[in-house]
Amino acid sequence: MEPEAITFGTDGWRATLDEFTTPRVRIFAQGVASYLREEGPEGPVAVGYDARESSPAFAEEITRVLCANGFDVLLPERDRPTPLFAYGIVDRDLAGAVVVTASHNPPEYNGVKFIPGDGAPALPPVMDGIEDRLAEPETLPEDEHGSAREVDFVSPHADQVRELVDTDGISGLSVAYDAMHGSGRGTTDTLLERAGADVSRLRCERRADFGGSPPEPAPENLEELVERVEGGDAEVGIANDGDADRIAVVTPERGYLDENLFFAALYDYLLEDDAGPVVRTVSTTYLIDRVAEAHGESVREVPVGFKWIAQAIEEEDALVGGEESGGFTIRGHVREKDGVLMAAVAAAMHAVEPIDNRVDRLLSAHGTVVQDKTSVDCPDDEKERAIAELEDHIPEEVRGVAVEDVVTADGFKLLLADGSWLLVRPSGTEPVLRVYAEAEDGERVSELLAAGEELLGTVV
Template sequence: MEIHFGTEGWRGIIADDFTFANVRRVGLAAARYLEELGAQAGVVVGYDTRFLSSCFAREIAGIMQAEGVEVYLADKPIVTPALSFAAAALGVDLGIMITASHNPPEYNGIKIKAADGGPVDQDVTSKIQELLPETAPSVPGKPSRVSELDLAGIYLDGVRKQVNKRQFTEAADLTVVVDSMYGAGAGYLAGLLAEYGVKVIAIRDETNPGFGGSSPEPIAANLRPLGAAVRKYRADLGLALDGDGDRLGVVDHRGEYVDSHRVFLLLLMHLVKNRGIKGTVVKTFSTSSVIDFAARSLGLAVRETPIGFKHIAAICRREPVLMGGEESGGYGFPRHLLDRDGILAGLLLVEYVAQQGKPLRSILDELAAEFGTMSYRRLDLPLKSCPQLCVEPPSRLGSRNVTAVETLDGLKLRLGDEGWILFRLSGTESVLRVYAEGKTEEAVREILRDGRQWIEDKIASEAVPAAYL
């Protein structure tokens, strides 16, 4: 069965294509890659709380150990930032994380991290894919005991170094609801906040591989329980982590969702104005144009990349970067780690609110007055097949003129100063993602409606225009 590495490694449906046999194939290919490279520092393997994740982790650890690779295994389920941090801290050649991140419960997957803790480049995953054996290797007989390490402890020590403890002395009166969405992040953010004196109320913090019947993605539709808890306990804000802890979702004191672009803006302003840190700001193709305006008003350079944190990490390796962010709620701080970290992002946000001494919504209103407001929505259209179909972009979308066409990653139609719409195939799921930004909620709804009608008219038998998407 074919194994394809997408935006964040390889993901598949458990017992369909994500099987023990295929995990052994990936493990053998990774071991062969390291052998060809002459690398001898070994690998570190972590796993989340999904169904059979610990077993898949031991399977890949065993096959790589049988090939002569030194393997270090997490002693318990961890978040992806902990695996990434450990890869850099331990000086290994690769980090391997068993997780499907925010995907639905029936999925599992493998993320591969570089020696610096960031996502590996495309050439690495391409080489590993090229080295995949046609058939799965046999299960190693009587493998040596794999070294198990407290990767969570290594990571938490690193996070503590990034926190301004003095600011948290002003957070003693704050109440924060932390929603782990039944994922691997349970105990991380809640524990650190409590350690710094914040009153914490934890919800959905028990292990549940079914994630309560929904996907552990911290978007508005999945955070109604968090909003309800914030209102119930009269909390100051609510923070949610995705299934493997590298993405952050936020609701304000009214239980209302704060979209990822505004969270990006909040973190950016805090780092620059309160922390006094400067550097390039990196955003992905689907992220709000407000970030460009804010960064440039602060005298910071802005870089735009294709979607996927590996593209942000590539820039971080070349120049001093303050932070990188994605529409998906992934924020990275390269002074700490060359990968996304939802836990540190949550801590920094609480630090900001504590320092400002006012509700999160008030801070957002002030930023809106300074940088303007834009509304943003994302629509996911399920697909069954994606055959290639070339299409020409339109000159108009509904009543709006298309003033520019961009194809950095997908097909983006700019609509003058009225906003934009982006069509892009997901790199991890069989869906067409449609992103739109406009001046008002009504405008965004109109843009999405017109965009959906246009793209569906171009789809034949559920084919998607692959030339641009």
């Protein structure tokens, strides 16, 4: 089996099950074992997995390889959210964790991600170190093998959330929770319920096919949750993706709440009792910047990918970091996106002031913003060439508005004279180029997205 068949993406390897096979998973596990033995800290390794039908078996294979390499392995009693293992690393002083998950991808996918000893997403030198060591599994003498045992990853994480979040106001709050048949079931809803919320559950049973739609908390996949909240059956709705590291929020007035608006409201809420800069990705709204400016705080912009957010959070001692795709974490927690933690934060925030009211107030104070995105097909092996060639096609104006500056932290972000912007960047998880746009109204955003697609047409 050739290690070259394993292609790393943003923070691990993800593929369809015809490529994501047991022999290749074992090769990945050996790469992790060799890396940890030669460069990582000492200690046990956590092995977690999501709710996919194939995930427990893959986790078992990874455990065998790690134990055969002399590592003790800590396992959950069932599939659990990815952020629980990130916190477990720090809480239990582990060498790292391997999680079998394809996150929000449909059921025909699976994946593996490695989380190093600091509980934050692995940076490129770590993943390069694993990739360089991909090989057929090794086996030490049997008396040098590690052992595997089940431990409780849920309770320590729940205790941490209660320490970070003032959950007193959640008591009596009616929350509709949608697990999308993923690993958040029995974790996020239980946490909210024990904080005193009146929780009604949707899709909180494990289903291998995720009920026919991918566990992606996008508007088109959360129609029942929206109906329940807009119909008055719950004060707020919360959903997690397949491995519960991301969050989506539903409100009575807006239905599905744009993640950019949630991020702005979140930062504003946290600033009521604390202070500090914010970290956001290049694809995230400038409304964050306006909230920061109003409070005398600074903003750090980073490329898309939570590993860059995590790195900047540490460098800036940021109050919060996040991205427009629904991944967030806050100061005092591990530097990994955590949809379980954020469910408690969202409920606490709504209990203090309805999220719709907070968003209305922010938009009134700082101006309306609308953002949207689209994608253009592009094979993975063509992305680098396409983006490089794009440099020669950057226009001086977009739909009649001058380009004032170009940011190249991640692809090309065109800052326009009217305060709007257009971003083109390669996806780290799919064979597409992403086009993002932000402006004061939806019509202008549509124009900018069309211009972005036309721009990509010159190189794809």
